[in-house]
Amino acid sequence: MSLLELTEVKKIYRQGEIEVEALRGVDLTVDKGEFTTVFGPSGSGKTTLLNLIGALDKPSSGTVVINGESIGEMDKNGLAILRRYHIGFIFQSYNLIPVLTAYENVEFALKIAKGNEGEETKEKVTKILEQVGLGNMLDRRPNELSGGQKQRVAIARALVKEPKLVLADEPTANLDSKTSKEVLELMLKMNQELDTTFIFSTHDSMVMEYASRLLEIRDGQISREERRE
Amino acid sequence: MYLFKIAARNLFRRKKRMFIISSILALAVITFLLIDSFMIGMMDLSFGNVIDFETPHIEIGREEFFIQADDGQELPLEETFIPEKYMLEEIKASDGFLAVTPVLDFSASFIAGREEFPVLVRSIETDSFGGVFKNEDYLVEGEFVEAGDSGVVIGNQMAEFFDLEIGDFYTLRFQDKNGYFSTIEGEVRGITTTPHPQMNMGVVFVARDYAVSRLGVEEDNISQLMVRVENRDLALSSAQSLANKFKNTDYQVRSYRDASEMLVSLEAWGYLETYFILALILIVGAIGIINTIVLSALERIEEIGMMKAMGLKVNQIVRVFLLEAAGIGVIGGLVGCIISALINHFFVNYGLDLDLYLDAESMGLPISGRLYGVWNASSFLLIFILVILIALIASIIPSYWAARKDPVDAIHHR
Amino acid sequence: MRKKLWYLLLIGGLILFIGVSSNFVLAEGLTATEIMERVDDNEYIESARMEAKMIIEDRGRKRVNEFYSYLQGENSLSEFTNPRDRGTRYLKLGNDLWMYFPAAEDLVSISGHMMRDGMMGSDFSYEDSVESQQLSELYHFELKGEEIINGGETYVILATAREGEDVSYYQRKIWVDQERFVMLRGEYFSTSGRLLKEMEVKEVQEFRDGRYFPIEVVMNDKLRQGSRTTMKVTEIDFDYDIPEGKISLETLN
Numbered sequence A: 001m002s003l004l005e006l007t008e009v010k011k012i013y014r015q016g017e018i019e020v021e022a023l024r025g026v027d028l029t030v031d032k033g034e035f036t037t038v039f040g041p042s043g044s045g046k047t048t049l050l051n052l053i054g055a056l057d058k059p060s061s062g063t064v065v066i067n068g069e070s071i072g073e074m075d076k077n078g079l080a081i082l083r084r085y086h087i088g089f090i091f092q093s094y095n096l097i098p099v100l101t102a103y104e105n106v107e108f109a110l111k112i113a114k115g116n117e118g119e120e121t122k123e124k125v126t127k128i129l130e131q132v133g134l135g136n137m138l139d140r141r142p143n144e145l146s147g148g149q150k151q152r153v154a155i156a157r158a159l160v161k162e163p164k165l166v167l168a169d170e171p172t173a174n175l176d177s178k179t180s181k182e183v184l185e186l187m188l189k190m191n192q193e194l195d196t197t198f199i200f201s202t203h204d205s206m207v208m209e210y211a212s213r214l215l216e217i218r219d220g221q222i223s224r225e226e227r228r229e
Numbered sequence B: 001m002y003l004f005k006i007a008a009r010n011l012f013r014r015k016k017r018m019f020i021i022s023s024i025l026a027l028a029v030i031t032f033l034l035i036d037s038f039m040i041g042m043m044d045l046s047f048g049n050v051i052d053f054e055t056p057h058i059e060i061g062r063e064e065f066f067i068q069a070d071d072g073q074e075l076p077l078e079e080t081f082i083p084e085k086y087m088l089e090e091i092k093a094s095d096g097f098l099a100v101t102p103v104l105d106f107s108a109s110f111i112a113g114r115e116e117f118p119v120l121v122r123s124i125e126t127d128s129f130g131g132v133f134k135n136e137d138y139l140v141e142g143e144f145v146e147a148g149d150s151g152v153v154i155g156n157q158m159a160e161f162f163d164l165e166i167g168d169f170y171t172l173r174f175q176d177k178n179g180y181f182s183t184i185e186g187e188v189r190g191i192t193t194t195p196h197p198q199m200n201m202g203v204v205f206v207a208r209d210y211a212v213s214r215l216g217v218e219e220d221n222i223s224q225l226m227v228r229v230e231n232r233d234l235a236l237s238s239a240q241s242l243a244n245k246f247k248n249t250d251y252q253v254r255s256y257r258d259a260s261e262m263l264v265s266l267e268a269w270g271y272l273e274t275y276f277i278l279a280l281i282l283i284v285g286a287i288g289i290i291n292t293i294v295l296s297a298l299e300r301i302e303e304i305g306m307m308k309a310m311g312l313k314v315n316q317i318v319r320v321f322l323l324e325a326a327g328i329g330v331i332g333g334l335v336g337c338i339i340s341a342l343i344n345h346f347f348v349n350y351g352l353d354l355d356l357y358l359d360a361e362s363m364g365l366p367i368s369g370r371l372y373g374v375w376n377a378s379s380f381l382l383i384f385i386l387v388i389l390i391a392l393i394a395s396i397i398p399s400y401w402a403a404r405k406d407p408v409d410a411i412h413h414r
Numbered sequence C: 001m002r003k004k005l006w007y008l009l010l011i012g013g014l015i016l017f018i019g020v021s022s023n024f025v026l027a028e029g030l031t032a033t034e035i036m037e038r039v040d041d042n043e044y045i046e047s048a049r050m051e052a053k054m055i056i057e058d059r060g061r062k063r064v065n066e067f068y069s070y071l072q073g074e075n076s077l078s079e080f081t082n083p084r085d086r087g088t089r090y091l092k093l094g095n096d097l098w099m100y101f102p103a104a105e106d107l108v109s110i111s112g113h114m115m116r117d118g119m120m121g122s123d124f125s126y127e128d129s130v131e132s133q134q135l136s137e138l139y140h141f142e143l144k145g146e147e148i149i150n151g152g153e154t155y156v157i158l159a160t161a162r163e164g165e166d167v168s169y170y171q172r173k174i175w176v177d178q179e180r181f182v183m184l185r186g187e188y189f190s191t192s193g194r195l196l197k198e199m200e201v202k203e204v205q206e207f208r209d210g211r212y213f214p215i216e217v218v219m220n221d222k223l224r225q226g227s228r229t230t231m232k233v234t235e236i237d238f239d240y241d242i243p244e245g246k247i248s249l250e251t252l253n
């Protein structure tokens, strides 16, 4: 069974009188452990697709099945639970909670998903932050971190609960190329070490080089697909 | 736990805003607590003065007498009575009984020189009067009323008004029980200055055994039996039980509260006013809190989106905001209570010079001199809880509004 | 013969009885009660319209109030006409008194301690004005002797309040002019015998039908120092036809 199955997915946004068809029939299957990149021009529907895959939104028609559950039939709390246990997010603008330290941001995500496990929680949080190279910055608040460091915290936060799926919407858009590279290598390392499935969107051709599977999206449809070693 | 931590830290994110809103709440708390202390202090003093100088804890008289007295009419000499033995026994057997004294009150015009002024003449039994009333302790000149003597004791304001000194002559003109004009005349024996201003102007004390001969009533007639008990609470309960015992007679038993209806309604008005002010300030506070929550929500919209993406439910996000609002309430309430306590400490120990701040006499309040505050723990508790509650209630709607933001819009809001 | 003796005894007894029962018979043969009934005939007003002045002298200051009144038995309506009090009205119905103040459009019922006060600050109290019944209804009389006032002979009569009547002064001493049967002087006493007020008639006038009526009276409240009030009737019409409903609360305001 695939981790993710999209069939005939359409998404229409309504803004008053105007209707925008952001996705026009997407079929997609993603298996465990894949490191997939979605790319395409601006406005093509990358973010829309990731939102649906991440159970942040529901499709206008068609089905999205995540880990065997169809999100079309779930209510808001059901979606929240699904995200809580199975999906990690990484965003372009990091979206860390500014009043919490790096350590706390990560711990918070873990505690939401797993509850308090005492020492084990502490170990896990410390370990993952060391893995992303922030072992010495546990007590820094987001405003005391650089962009790359913030994104590392975001990655740690997305991964600490060991989700089945990590979604990253243009994770490197705000980073310089050197930092982008470090971040991508980190994600790849995590993908290999933890066998976590990654799906991320990008404009950046450098990002594509890391992917094991490339999806090109144009006008709300997958126009090209490529698998690499 | 995390929600609490986040809320607590969010509280100090916008320090200026937090400071303003909690100051408003603190101000509400201070205003309420000080007015409350002032009110209770004032009522306490008022009732205290009434009890010590006007109507003690319990008074017993004929129903009709009280009706006419309350109506502002001349006190009816026809409604005087000779106390029966069983009544005195019942009174002495009541809870907390300390002393009883009979008085014979009547209306008269006090005449000295060319002036004339309507007064209440209280004819007293000199032996027992001091056990119930404190007037004698406030004698500033001369002597107190003596049995069989024609001398009177008047208040200092009356002495001033008539320009009277000890030994000066006075005449009391009144209508006796049969309606004939009658007089009592003699010398001013003593002058009192009590803290009850009305007692210093409109009341004259004379020995009952002397006055009674001119009143056209029988020698043992009195208008009221005045009773002092141990404290005000006992006064109310003993008055009630005496009232039950005399239910089928035409005697009426009144507690000091029944007797000073004006004060009791003033007290009610005072409370109403206090709560009105409180409500006003709290409304302002509530608006401030709504405003704060809406502003925080707007500036944290991405954060909210992230928290939703992380799997927090709407209720959990609402909780963050509610906790934050409650936090503002706690800070405002705590600061308010502490400052109030400090100010009230001075108010309780040093008091306020009433004459500087308000004309209590023209308001009809039986007080003068210094007014002291009162510690009222229940008010502190009440207002503290109330402020938190208001903060919570005011923030419910904006919190839900914030928490219901679609995570998609929230995250990509730019 | 026996019958005649019987009559004599009866008449003698009667005379003795009358003498003993205090109605001391003077030379003219009038009892105190009869004298006072004749006074009432002169002074009691059945119905009249009157104009008068009240001159109040208090501590050297002098104030004059002018007014006119409609009088009818126990009821009366008066209105002040002097500038200071113009329009102030005063209504008496039996024992009840009201005043109307035009400036404040205020109707005040006079009761309580106000009844003891001087009317408009005068030496006449409101209570005094309420007593408008015939004196012979209110008092028992006792002839005390005769005295000469201003060269005229008077009867001196002691009036003591009848029990149960609504009377303000327990006793009055009254000097009655022996020719004209009007009071020339009065002293009002409290129960304990204290002199409360003194009344003196300065002028008496004869009206139609041979009626005598005092038109200048000075009242002196003995409890207030240095004050006296003179009431001067400037015009009085005993046959005035008072319109129906004139003396009522409705006309007061």
Ligand SMILES: Nc1ncnc2c1ncn2[C@@H]1O[C@H](COP(=O)(O)OP(=O)(O)OP(=O)(O)O)[C@@H](O)[C@H]1O
Binding pocket: A013, A014, A015, A020, A021, A022, A040, A041, A042, A043, A044, A045, A046, A047, A048, A049, B408, B409
């Ligand atoms: N919330 C929304 N309401 C209305 N229209 C939307 C909304 N989100 C996206 N769209 C529209 O849907 C289309 C797809 O947008 P989407 O954000 O998915 O593109 P994208 O590929 O992520 O673009 P970019 O590279 O600029 O991020 C666009 O035309 C966009 O204007």
Ligand SMILES: [Mg+2]
Binding pocket: A046, A047, A048
């Ligand atoms: Mg996008």
